[in-house]
Amino acid sequence: MNFYNSIQESDEHDPMDPPPLRALTLRHLQCFSVLVQEGHFGRAAQRLSITQPALSNAIKQMERLLGAPLLERTTHRLALTPLGAEVLERTDFVVNTVDQALRDIRNVVVRGRAHVRIGVIPSASRQVAAAVAAFEARQPDAVSVEWADAPSTELVERLRGGQLDVAVAAITEAPEGLACTDLFRDPLVLVVHRDHPLAVARSASWKALGSERLAFFESGSMPALGGPARAQFGEGGPQPLRVRYAETLHALARSRLALGLMPRLYTVALHDPELRVVPLRQPKIERRVVLLRRPEPLRSAAARALAEFLGERLTALAARRRAAAPAA
Numbered sequence: 001m002n003f004y005n006s007i008q009e010s011d012e013h014d015p016m017d018p019p020p021l022r023a024l025t026l027r028h029l030q031c032f033s034v035l036v037q038e039g040h041f042g043r044a045a046q047r048l049s050i051t052q053p054a055l056s057n058a059i060k061q062m063e064r065l066l067g068a069p070l071l072e073r074t075t076h077r078l079a080l081t082p083l084g085a086e087v088l089e090r091t092d093f094v095v096n097t098v099d100q101a102l103r104d105i106r107n108v109v110v111r112g113r114a115h116v117r118i119g120v121i122p123s124a125s126r127q128v129a130a131a132v133a134a135f136e137a138r139q140p141d142a143v144s145v146e147w148a149d150a151p152s153t154e155l156v157e158r159l160r161g162g163q164l165d166v167a168v169a170a171i172t173e174a175p176e177g178l179a180c181t182d183l184f185r186d187p188l189v190l191v192v193h194r195d196h197p198l199a200v201a202r203s204a205s206w207k208a209l210g211s212e213r214l215a216f217f218e219s220g221s222m223p224a225l226g227g228p229a230r231a232q233f234g235e236g237g238p239q240p241l242r243v244r245y246a247e248t249l250h251a252l253a254r255s256r257l258a259l260g261l262m263p264r265l266y267t268v269a270l271h272d273p274e275l276r277v278v279p280l281r282q283p284k285i286e287r288r289v290v291l292l293r294r295p296e297p298l299r300s301a302a303a304r305a306l307a308e309f310l311g312e313r314l315t316a317l318a319a320r321r322r323a324a325a326p327a328a
Helices: 026-038 041-048 052-066 082-111 122-138 152-160 222-233 246-254 301-324
Strands: 071-073 078-080 114-120 143-149 166-171 179-193 214-217 241-243 259-263 275-281 286-293
Touching: 026 041, 026 052, 026 078, 026 082, 041 052, 078 082, 082 114, 114 122, 114 152, 114 301, 122 143, 122 166, 122 301, 143 301, 152 166, 152 286, 166 179, 166 301, 179 222, 179 246, 179 301, 214 222, 214 246, 222 259, 241 246, 246 259, 246 275, 286 301
Parallel strands: 114 143, 114 166, 214 241, 214 259
Antiparallel strands: 071 078, 166 286, 179 259, 179 275, 179 286
C-alpha cells in the first residue's frame, strides 16, 4: 500500500504500543530527514523525486500519526519543534542505517567486500591511515573503507546519527551513549617563531607565557583545554585568537602575532625552518584520543575485525613512542 494513502489500523497490536505509530514507514522517515536537511519543501521534494504536495502530505500524515507537530512553518524558514528534534535524532539513525545496509549488500554482492565508514580527526589521520593500510595488507579485499575527516564534535554526532561505524576522536570526557576505547594521550605544545626566547627551551611552563597572546583552534577539544588551562595555570594575557586551520595558526606564529597552542599530533609533519615546537609542562595538559563506536555490535565480521585492529595497532604505536621518548 502506498504510504500516502490512508492507512488502516491493525486489529492486532500491543496495548502499550499506540497503533498509529505502527503506521509510520521508512518513507515517512526519509521525507522528514531530507526536508530538515534541505530546509525547503521544493528542494526536498526534488531530491526525493516526488511532488511538493506529496511531501507536504507525508509530513502532515507523520504529524497526525505522532499526535503533535514536528515543524514550525513560517514564511521564510522551517524550524523543529522540541518533539521534532527528538524524532529527528532517531529518524536519521534509522534512515542512515538502512542506507548503509543497502550499501553493504551492494558491496558484498558486487565487490565481495564489507563497507566500513571511518571518521578521524585530521591530526590523527596519518596514524589511522597507516593502521588501515596494515589491516588491508593482512586481509586484502576484506573491506571497502569510506573516510570522513572532521572535528571531534562532528564525528560524535555522525556516529550517533548512524553515518559512521567507528571514529578516532579527541575528547575531554567520554560521550554519552557511545563505546569508548582509549588509544593514547596527546599533549598540548607551543609553536613559536625561531627567534622567540622560548624557542631554545626544552620545555615551557604556563606561567612562562606571561602576557603573550595565544592562538588555538576554535573547535574540537581545544576550547575545553586551552582557554581553561591558560586561565588556571597562566598569568592572564589578552584574549586568544581562535582559528579554524593549522595553516593559519602557523602563519600567526611565523609572523610573531601569537604563540600557537595546539596538540602535538598537529606538529608531527611540521617542517618549517621559521618555527619551533616547545613542549608545555607545569602542568602537562593532554587530550584523550579514543576509538568511538555505537554500543551495539558492528554490522559485519570484517568491520568488527577492523575496529579491533585499529584499537590494538594505535595503542601499541603509542606505547612504543612513549618508550622511545627521552625522559623529561
